[in-house]
Amino acid sequence: MTAEKQLTVAIAGATGVVGGTVRAILEERDFPVGELRLLASERSRGRQLAFRGRDVTVDVLSADSFAGVDLAFFAAGGGGAKEFVPAAVAAGATVIDKSSTFRSDPDVPLVVPEVNPQALDRHKGIIATPNCSTIQMVVALKPIYDAAGITRVVVATYQSVSGSGRRGVDDLERQSREVVAGRPPTLGLYPYPIAFNLLPHIDSFLPTGYTKEEQKMVDETHKIFADARIGISPTCVRVPVYEAHSEAINVQTREKLTAAAARALLAAFPGIEVVDDPADLRYPMPLDAARRDAVFVGRIREDDTIENGLNFWCVCDNLRKGAALNAVQIAEELVRRGKL
Amino acid sequence: MTAEKQLTVAIAGATGVVGGTVRAILEERDFPVGELRLLASERSRGRQLAFRGRDVTVDVLSADSFAGVDLAFFAAGGGGAKEFVPAAVAAGATVIDKSSTFRSDPDVPLVVPEVNPQALDRHKGIIATPNCSTIQMVVALKPIYDAAGITRVVVATYQSVSGSGRRGVDDLERQSREVVAGRPPTLGLYPYPIAFNLLPHIDSFLPTGYTKEEQKMVDETHKIFADARIGISPTCVRVPVYEAHSEAINVQTREKLTAAAARALLAAFPGIEVVDDPADLRYPMPLDAARRDAVFVGRIREDDTIENGLNFWCVCDNLRKGAALNAVQIAEELVRRGKL
Numbered sequence: 147m148t149a150e151k152q153l154t155v156a157i158a159g160a161t162g163v164v165g166g167t168v169r170a171i172l173e174e175r176d177f178p179v180g181e182l183r184l185l186a187s188e189r190s191r192g193r194q195l196a197f198r199g200r201d202v203t204v205d206v207l208s209a210d211s212f213a214g215v216d217l218a219f220f221a222a223g224g225g226g227a228k229e230f231v232p233a234a235v236a237a238g239a240t241v242i243d244k245s246s247t248f249r250s251d252p253d254v255p256l257v258v259p260e261v262n263p264q265a266l267d268r269h270k271g272i273i274a275t276p277n278c279s280t281i282q283m284v285v286a287l288k289p290i291y292d293a294a295g296i297t298r299v300v301v302a303t304y305q306s307v308s309g310s311g312r313r314g315v316d317d318l319e320r321q322s323r324e325v326v327a328g329r330p331p332t333l334g335l336y337p338y339p340i341a342f343n344l345l346p347h348i349d350s351f352l353p354t355g356y357t358k359e360e361q362k363m364v365d366e367t368h369k370i371f372a373d374a375r376i377g378i379s380p381t382c383v384r385v386p387v388y389e390a391h392s393e394a395i396n397v398q399t400r401e402k403l404t405a406a407a408a409r410a411l412l413a414a415f416p417g418i419e420v421v422d423d424p425a426d427l428r429y430p431m432p433l434d435a436a437r438r439d440a441v442f443v444g445r446i447r448e449d450d451t452i453e454n455g456l457n458f459w460c461v462c463d464n465l466r467k468g469a470a471l472n473a474v475q476i477a478e479e480l481v482r483r484g485k486l
Numbered sequence: 487m488t489a490e491k492q493l494t495v496a497i498a499g500a501t502g503v504v505g506g507t508v509r510a511i512l513e514e515r516d517f518p519v520g521e522l523r524l525l526a527s528e529r530s531r532g533r534q535l536a537f538r539g540r541d542v543t544v545d546v547l548s549a550d551s552f553a554g555v556d557l558a559f560f561a562a563g564g565g566g567a568k569e570f571v572p573a574a575v576a577a578g579a580t581v582i583d584k585s586s587t588f589r590s591d592p593d594v595p596l597v598v599p600e601v602n603p604q605a606l607d608r609h610k611g612i613i614a615t616p617n618c619s620t621i622q623m624v625v626a627l628k629p630i631y632d633a634a635g636i637t638r639v640v641v642a643t644y645q646s647v648s649g650s651g652r653r654g655v656d657d658l659e660r661q662s663r664e665v666v667a668g669r670p671p672t673l674g675l676y677p678y679p680i681a682f683n684l685l686p687h688i689d690s691f692l693p694t695g696y697t698k699e700e701q702k703m704v705d706e707t708h709k710i711f712a713d714a715r716i717g718i719s720p721t722c723v724r725v726p727v728y729e730a731h732s733e734a735i736n737v738q739t740r741e742k743l744t745a746a747a748a749r750a751l752l753a754a755f756p757g758i759e760v761v762d763d764p765a766d767l768r769y770p771m772p773l774d775a776a777r778r779d780a781v782f783v784g785r786i787r788e789d790d791t792i793e794n795g796l797n798f799w800c801v802c803d804n805l806r807k808g809a810a811l812n813a814v815q816i817a818e819e820l821v822r823r824g825k826l
Contacts, residue, residue, distance in 0.1 A: 319666075342728055343727060344727060344772055346770070431683055452719075
């Protein structure tokens with residue numbers, strides 16, 4: 147992407163997994179960064195991180211960090227967002243926030259550029275990027291929704307540990323080593339071992355019995371499609387995989403879509419790569435999706451237990467399209483729309 | 487269990503993972519075994535395996551193995567079943583077969599004792615035990631079916647490598663060691679690495695796009711409930727877990743069941759253990775279910791996207807209740823009914 151204007155860009159939470167991925171993607175996609183400010187907590191002060199072949203020194207994230215900043219990516223958790231996003235907006239920056247803090251705010255667009263780019267036009271300084279498990283699902287649902295309408299989705303997720311940040315990755319790495327060496331796994335971030343195990347528990351539990359992660363899939367999908375009539379019934383599960391979330395998705399459409407028609411619609415949609423040739427044992431898997439940009443869809447088949455039923459399997463790198471890439475694509479869309 | 491009559495019992499496929507588990511469970515449950523014959527292929531001839539503190543020598547499985555045998559457990563795969571079950575029946579043995587060979591035969595009862603024990607009364611020498619992924623699901627569905635009727639089930643599975651036998655376990659063990667040591671995983675049984683990955687592919691693909699494993703969940707559930715009107719929409723996925731399969735199950739019932747009512751019904755049902763206290767972070771996990779007998783159910787919650795919707799999470803040791811234990815329980819039920 148090229149643009150006349152070179153922007154002053156900040157990354158708040160620059161030393162985290164998502165912040166680091168934002169930095170890498172800005173470079174990969176040649177985003178028009180004039181100056182880059184890397185911001186993190188006190189303990190990362192002075193660290194040097196590479197950008198376009200030069201070292202950039204990490205500064206401490208504070209309310210004073212944003213003078214002259216055009217665009218601020220926030221990957222600083224809910225706490226960092228609450229504390230510093232208002233200051234960034236007050237300083238004139240446009241903020242793209244990865245946390246859940248502002249996602250349900252009616253004044254904050256919640257955007258996946260392939261799905262609802264028009265929502266960007268009414269932003270007031272803050273744009274939220276959805277949860278990883280939502281992003282890949284709404285990208286896969288969008289062409290189906292547009293062609294045939296969607297009444298209901300039942301989704302079971304298989305979410306990787308990188309969705310929990312570095313401590314989740316550390317748990318799986320350390321515990322795998324321990325188990326392979328015949329030792330009992332030691333606990334870290336998760337309340338139970340994740341190596342060679344499954345945790346049907348992501349984020350905290352609500353009084354309904356659903357987790358916040360599950361409720362996010364419902365609320366965020368409704369907001370992104372601007373359609374609260376879509377029924378979303380989710381079960382979110384953490385699995386011993388490092389990168390890329392997978393989802394088994396069952397959809398009921400308003401109009402009949404054959405598997406072949408769905409496959410063609412999905413294949414033609416930007417951001418989706420269809421990998422669906424069972425005869426040749428081709429289907430999406432997390433090991434193949436990791437470090438790649440697409441939402442991979444396969445195992446597309448009709449579900450004849452209901453009228454207009456479809457099943458498919460969807461895999462996507464939760465750090466890239468599920469987080470950092472989506473944020474950078476929002477910024478690109480803002481540039482394209484003359485909003486930056 | 488005690489009975490007057492001591493039975494001559496054979497295990498065909500005695501050196502495999504399931505055959506070994508049958509032997510262990512016969513001992514644990516004090517099944518009335520007078521003589522035990524352990525049968526396997528030529529290369530296991532002469533191996534000694536312990537039963538009740540004594541060594542039993544493995545003999546070669548042949549058409550002549552069954553003279554005087556009252557009860558034969560078959561865990562010898564589809565090939566072994568096709569070749570030798572007829573000879574066992576001809577010799578007068580009652581056969582309990584774990585393979586899929588006879589499951590759809592109308593003359594062969596397909597039995598989960600908690601669900602359809604009455605089907606045993608019409609057996610003609612062969613009884614089939616269902617696929618592991620089916621067994622735990624039908625046990626969990628049974629009390630719900632009896633209380634409220636079931637119109638449709640959407641199920642996503644998370645199946646452990648022991649479901650593929652020793653070679654599946656070997657793949658996960660070897661590949662985990664390799665990855666932990668920084669080496670690329672080498673392939674064995676599975677077409678792709680299973681360590682730190684997911685395979686949305688169990689058994690072979692059918693022209694419909696579903697796998698045989700998925701189709702088994704449909705056909706076997708219909709046969710066990712003697713009700714082909716139940717819609718079953720499955721997605722089966724292999725996960726890097728050693729023992730115990732997990733399933734995210736979405737059910738639509740005919741009559742309304744609250745989550746509390748479903749929890750009470752499940753808790754009261756034989757063979758089910760409810761582990762469902764989110765506030766205390768209590769939910770079923772494969773590490774806890776491994777080597778145990780129950781079907782563990784948790785995350786029970788209402789699904790308000792449809793009338794009469796329920797979601798729950800179900801975990802069970804696929805080698806025990808999913809295979810060997812179910813076979814031994816069938817034998818116990820035959821004894822109880824005076825059929826052995």
